[in-house]
Amino acid sequence: MLTSDEIETIIYTAIGALNAEREPNDQIPATPTTALFGVDAMLDSLSFVSLITDVEAALNVDHGLNISLADDRAMSRPESPYDTVATLRDYILELTEGGG
């Protein structure tokens, strides 16, 4: 079972991969409150999907979890799981606790 901290680390690693290709003055902060998708987010659509892809890959390859972060379950939630690092972390935690 992944812990909240471990999931956060996976997300931060994905943010780090994005930052490696961004200018020094355009770095995405790795904090729980960092906005991922929405009006306050620094990520455009391409960067956001890249982050989701990297997080899914890490969950699958490194932890054997076949989890999709963009499916009907994400749509059916009253609050978007994509708002911030914290909401995405909590959504992944919920999925992993529920068996993916």
Next chain:
Amino acid sequence: MIPQPATTLRGRYVNLRPLRVADAELTFAWRQSERTAFLHRGAQSVAEQAAWIGSRPDNERNFVIELASGQPVGMLSLIAIDMANRHAEPARFLIGEPAAVRGIPAAVEAMKLLYQLAFDELQLQRLYGTVASDNTLMTKWQKYLGMQEEGRLRRHLFLGGHFQDAICLGLLEHEYRTRSLPRMNALIGQT
């Protein structure tokens, strides 16, 4: 014969409005930005851009991506539409006004509208295209939204001052319905 209703494709956040010659100045300005580094060389003047728009062949559908407010924010095309073999190529994808689409899933919904045109209206079997190998974000994006990597044309493109591979991507009709649509809907629905 390719049906040419030339109508606007309407979504929740964005619409795809047929490209017009009157869009030449705006689209030419977009083509001058750094964001077009991975597109092929375009027109060199507004007049050339207008001539290019005016000469689009029947086997293309060229669109301006507009917000619901009517503000144009980008462009997207379906080209090389082949009704005999039932395939076509999404192309010329450009968000020209990134600040205007911040927080709006404009890119995903624009592509969804184009896929709906291809698979639902034109009843194509396959979409395909190439992405420059340096364009890693676009490659990831296309794959996440359902495209499969089908091959690689080595040193096929000269972009950014050096040769790059062209990554060949393809999407079949059933992959669109089972893989692309659920992901697109999730990304569009959750903002």
